[in-house]
Amino acid sequence: xxxxxxxxxxxxxxxxxxxxxxxxxxxxxxxxxxxxxxxxxxxxxxxxxxxxxxxxxxxxxxxxxxxxxxxxxxxxxxxxxxxxxxxxxxxxxxxxxxxxxxxxxxxxxxxxx
Amino acid sequence: xxxxxxxxxxxxxxxxxxxxxxxxxxxxxxxxxxxxxxxxxxxxxxxxxxxxxxxxxxxxxxxxxxxxxxxxxxxxxxxxxxxxxxxxxxxxxxxxxxxxxxxxxxxxxxxxx
DNA sequence: TCTATTGTTCGATTATATTCGAACTTTAGA
DNA sequence: TCTAAAGTTCGAATATAATCGAACAATAGA
Numbered sequence: 001x002x003x004x005x006x007x008x009x010x011x012x013x014x015x016x017x018x019x020x021x022x023x024x025x026x027x028x029x030x031x032x033x034x035x036x037x038x039x040x041x042x043x044x045x046x047x048x049x050x051x052x053x054x055x056x057x058x059x060x061x062x063x064x065x066x067x068x069x070x071x072x073x074x075x076x077x078x079x080x081x082x083x084x085x086x087x088x089x090x091x092x093x094x095x096x097x098x099x100x101x102x103x104x105x106x107x108x109x110x111x112x113x
Numbered sequence: 114x115x116x117x118x119x120x121x122x123x124x125x126x127x128x129x130x131x132x133x134x135x136x137x138x139x140x141x142x143x144x145x146x147x148x149x150x151x152x153x154x155x156x157x158x159x160x161x162x163x164x165x166x167x168x169x170x171x172x173x174x175x176x177x178x179x180x181x182x183x184x185x186x187x188x189x190x191x192x193x194x195x196x197x198x199x200x201x202x203x204x205x206x207x208x209x210x211x212x213x214x215x216x217x218x219x220x221x222x223x224x225x226x
Numbered sequence: 227t228c229t230a231t232t233g234t235t236c237g238a239t240t241a242t243a244t245t246c247g248a249a250c251t252t253t254a255g256a
Numbered sequence: 257t258c259t260a261a262a263g264t265t266c267g268a269a270t271a272t273a274a275t276c277g278a279a280c281a282a283t284a285g286a
Binding site (some may be wrong): 013014015016018019021022023024027087088089090091094095097098099102104 | 126127128129131132134135136137140200201202203204207208210211212215217
């Protein structure tokens with residue numbers, strides 16, 4: 001089974017986290033994870049094909065924003081809430097609160113998959 | 114005199130702000146502006162040449178993070194603290210607090226200018 | 227008016243990102 | 257053992273960004 005790399009908490013870089021959160025699709029994914037808790041890739045409704053979603057998931061994981069757990073054929077994604085709160089107190093919540101209040105949304109043009 | 118465009122407060126996009134803040138050089142500039150208040154480009158000591166600094170300044174301005182005021186031959190940069198606080202409460206401070214506490218720094222290799 | 231200062235713009239180069247579709251891998255379950 | 261489901265990886269196309277140096281513009285001050 002493939003080993004998924006997650007950075008140690010102390011190695012999480014602020015600029016990488018901000019970069020990971022600066023994409024509308026990834027911001028949406030992260031906000032869904034906060035609202036709904038752990039989700040598989042397939043449960044997240046984004047207007048991109050599977051391979052693109054996989055890429056975004058990897059970007060978030062490598063930046064230290066999410067944790068990915070393998071369960072059968074699924075990958076369960078969850079926010080690294082505690083690690084992020086510990087390293088950058090208040091950051092994630094202020095970003096996601098801002099996101100939800102701002103009404104900024106991804107263009108939900110369905111991907112013809 | 115050149116007209117500098119600043120987005121209206123309500124048009125400031127979260128993803129653009131996060132993107133603007135995701136570059137180490139720009140993060141440094143912004144943290145200096147919070148520490149020292151309004152600064153001209155020349156007062157900000159970053160390891161890039163003038164034209165590159167000008168580019169970063171423009172990125173921050175167009176994202177709505179900073180305001181640029183023309184004073185003689187200088188451009189005075191300042192944070193749009195109130196606008197950002199109004200639109201994304203807590204965000205800027207949590208980012209900059211995180212930056213200062215994390216010890217993340219730009220590589221200060223002096224630009225051979 | 228001339229010159230130095232301060233910064234912008236432009237063009238080129240190099241590096242990264244985003245996205246898709248196709249092929250592949252892994253696992254669950256019939 | 258086969259097949260379907262769920263993702264990943266790869267290759268290619270396109271787009272965006274970061275950086276520099278050179279040329280330019282605007283202003284202050286001698």
